[in-house]
Amino acid sequence: MYLVVVLFVLGSAAGFQGFDRLDLPENHIPYYFNSFPEVADKCRQEDGCPYKDKLDTKKCWGYEFGCKPADSFARPVCLGEHKGWVKSKEDQINTFYSQGDFGYIRDQLHEMSVMCEPYFKEDSSLECSKHLRFCRGRNIMINFTSLVNRKERLRYKMDVLSEGDIGGHCRLHKQRLMDECDHISPLQSWGPELRLFSERDKVPIGNDCDVIVEKPTYLMKIDASVNMYHHFCDFFNLYASQHVNSSHPDTFSKDVHMLIWESYTYYSSFTSAWDVFTKHKLWDLNTFKGKVVCFKNLVFPLLPRMIFGLYYNTPLIWGCQKSGLFSAFSQHLLHRLKIPRHKVEDKRLRVTLLSRDTTYRNILNEKELIASLKNNTNYHVRRVVYNRNMPFTKQLEITHNSDIFIGIHGAGLTHLLFLPDWAVIFELYNCEDEGCYYDLARLRGVKYMTWKDKTKLKQQDKGHHPDGGAHAKFTNYEFDVKEFLRLVGLAAKYIKEQESYKEFLRADLHDEL
Template sequence: MKERDFIFIVIKCALFVIPIEGNYSGINLPEGHLKYYFNSFPAEAEKCRNDVACPYKNHLNTKACWGYEANCKPENSFSIPHCPGEHKGWVATKSAQLDTFYAQGDFGYVRDQRREMMILCEPLFVEDSSLECTEHMRFCRGRNIMINFTDLINRSEPIRYKMDVLKEGDIGGYCKLNKKRLEEQADHISPLQSWGPEIRNFRSLPRKPIVDGDCDVVIEKPTFIMKIDATVNIYHHFCDFLNLYASLHVNLSHPTAFNRDNHIMIWESYSYRSMFQETFAAFTSNPLWDLKTFRGETVCFKNVVFPLLPRMIFGLYYNTPLIYGCQKSGLFEAFGDHVMHHLGITLHERKDAKVRVTLLSRDTQYRRILNENELVKALKKNPNYRVKKSTNNNSTRREFNFQH
């Protein structure tokens, strides 16, 4: 071999192994979700593959998909519907039962929302505004959107579950508005069913609000605006958190989709308080906002998302008409993984096989268990249970009489 040939080969090898340095701090996901992330964003996977310092190489070469992607094969999806129960009386076939469950309570719900996405206000140039929504305005997202909060300074009553926060033109952008489509989709008008009460007031603006300096405040980071259910109740409030997580998937179009360096605005003027408020740390690393934050100002959002809501018709999960005989939703599992990971909650193995039963005793006029003592006594007779009685006097609604 000639000397110049040897030098040429060495140079080629040196060029091939030059590392491409990348910043992976934004990829903060449960380990079991990483292969789905990199399959969703092939460019990120390729960057990691060519970077000797990338810590995620073990998650790059497995076919995996969440389940809502157009080319996702069932064997590669995050979850496969599990319906061991009977389907008779609900649908005609076992296959229809599986498909129905997947669409009602799994990633199939996300798939259908993504399919429904339609443009309500179309941009013509890069710096223009844009607005997209799913059917009935259950989920919307916009770019370079203006919201006028100036009238809120004159409102003395607290705002919660109000449908008149915005009036016509208080929300808009510089884009070509499809007014007919906007009116058609504003049909689920209720505080927590859709964004119709707010988005129906969207109008096309004569000027580019950010470029032309029409904003008192410009929000650079992505912002999620949420209308939330009752915060004192874990069932109701986790409707909010689950739908926020599902919305991350509906909105999944950029590698930073799961990044927590964003803002969350709660669509009410009450200062947010909840026993479950730490859960928001799974979705944002910044302080929460509410309608008091920008009262009296015109605010422009470079990227804004109006997530799925807690009480949508046939929504997740307050009004979910879940088909009989099915279980193990992958969407709910992924939501649990996401929250546990970001809150740093680790699994502690049980020291015994006993089932822990905590009975919540409510000494109030309503929602009491009338035969509470008998129920606790009966439970304690089972040697496989460890029974504890706990008292909470905050909620009032119904009385129950359980049979044991």
């Protein structure tokens, strides 16, 4: 195991890129330095290093060997009852930490097992976590020549590769690999591809390859790219995978390739999110159709629909919230996309109402609700429609500068990931899908509210699911104005009591003076 880890260090990006290109949120720098003490030493020795005040701390992300809870990036807040899942408050905290925090990264690392063992330093290698959720390989050959004969478009296909189409020069532990091929599904594991892994008689380089990819490459089997909830499961798991793969100072480098595992040309309103992870053009299966490709370093990241995964199938224990992993992801993305935090000019709370331009789940009396908010001088109110007509980075800017974010059940509520820590997400009505955004808000650590009194809302009709039958998501709603204002008032009261909000006001209003 140690040998493989050393190989990955040697086989990663060419070398540390320099302090001027570190490109991490400032509060993440101490954790980075402690993960890579050789970089900290370099900073300590160089007069021009701008991060000397970040050195010599005990801070750690939470998954490193010997990392103490008191020194970790964050610990969950578990004020509520666990409802019988565990026996103690400590067990409750640790359970949440393993389910949806840096403890999940720690567990992936502990589970890593060598699947194909190198004979020598220059050989191929492959190691994976349980169920082949996360894998990484060195000097891996993938044969895409058979794709020339595939006439159908490839998406969510489990037969992209055939026997002998993927392999390397290493000693394959075949039974160990097959034992982990128990989650065979397009977006749950890398079993559909890696069950075909085979030993080759020599390292796949030179004339054996039509293309040699020198830079680290992430294979990406992505969920629905038109839906923010599902697509950001891709981006979140990619970020989490960078932590699992953090064996080299360039672990967060953007000088890597992304190969999307489908032949459809990628299109999404959220394309700019890729700029967080790569500076190169996205690849897909068409890029290498008909070619044998040899990858120096290949990462098979965590997938969006894993069983007990992040965050689509995350089973969260009751009574806990505030994952440091989700907070770090939010900060990382906002930093790299350069989303500004606006200064406040007064103490009015910034209320954003997300309006839908779809057939269903519209607010029938939306204008009335907005007018009622605007009548309150304590609120600065903004109505927005987040669609392809508004750049995604602009959407993030609005969200990140909202104190109360209101919207009916829908993928746009995934924006809660990028709200300030003190904010409230008000899911106006959950349309009988109670756990989706409530759990996501718990993971992010922002306050969640939703409509409780069904006697004070009117459903346009019973709802008509496309496959037949009544369904609460396929109709529209009208809301009692008085009850709406009461709930927004509760959100406002909560925000004003948050110390983080008070500090935010003090900093901005003091600067104005």
